[in-house]
Amino acid sequence: MNPERRYAPLSALQHFVYCERQCALIHLEQVWINNRLTAEGNLLHEKVHETSGENRPGIRLVRGLSVVSETLGVIGQCDLVEFLSSRKRHPNAAERWDAVRPVEYKRGRPKSHAADLVQLCAQAICLEEMLGIPITEGALFYGEPRRRTEVPFTLELRDTTIQAAQALHALLERGVTPAALYRASLCRGCSLLQICLPRRRETPAQVGNWFRDTLNQLLMER
Ligand code: SF4
Incomplete structure (x- = not known):
């Protein structure tokens, strides 16, 4: 990791795509308000992070995994990462995974904006850099329908995520809160x-x- 580089939190990317002004208020001006919406979101994330990891046949679940990306210049944590394997392995064999899938938990319903998709895609880009394997899809789990939405990491979503990260860094370097x-x-x-x-x-x-x-x-x- 380049020690000179300034890394933005993954959450800042989500805030930036939602609204540039919201991102600047939180990450430049350190403004934050706790209300019912944020309290519900915090509670949901606390529940998700309560268990640090677990195994099921063919799947290992890791919660609260710290991730970083040089490409995006972001750092943060994944709510949940699923490591999937279809092969039977000897218990002492080195871990080899057929697929890795980040899962992000969100309060409320699926949204019409792309902020959650970009945050999830950024997690996938972090994991790809860290693990050296391609990650083709992830999932968003929304609290109200209590259902997963599968998210394919298309070229378009990846481009949007990279451009959003560049624009986020430009905003943080400018240091000016948009109107x-x-x-x-x-x-x-x-x-x-x-x-x-x-x-x-x-x-x-x-x-x-x-x-x-x-x-x-x-x-x-x-
Ligand atoms: S313009 Fe203000 S109130 Fe509207 S989303 Fe952005 S920060 Fe929130």
Whole structure:
């Protein structure tokens, strides 16, 4: 590992793809708010990390594995890595795996944005560099449907992940937090909404529309 290199946390990549401003607020300005969403996420990850590792026939599960990538310049931990083997081995034989699969646990439902996919793909790139084997797919496990979504690591997803990592490092080096841009689908689920106040930057007409829409919604819910 190059000691001069500045490594970004894997979580920063996920935050960056979700919203550049959220990433800057957390990783440049050290802003963080604990709320119901973050508490649920922390609880889910604590449960996943409770067991450090276990074996089943043909599969070894490793939780909380530390990973790093020179290509991406990121460092972090995988919630779970599955090492799969279809061959019967002598108990003393060196471990050889047919496939390795990272699994990331997320609260809520599958999302329409690519942040979780990019974070998982970044874990796969880390593991490929560390283990020297190709990793073709991983999985996201969402809390609400309590179901896995298989994720193939396509060339397109890999390109997106590499470009996102480069753009993340550029943001961290610039050290300037981007201005807020309100996007309902992202901002409503953002733990920093109360600090970021993205609607403040909108024009009075836009704020007026928002106020009218919110009022109508409240009246309909009564
Ligand atoms: S509230 Fe919206 S603009 Fe602000 S950090 Fe969150 S997602 Fe980004």
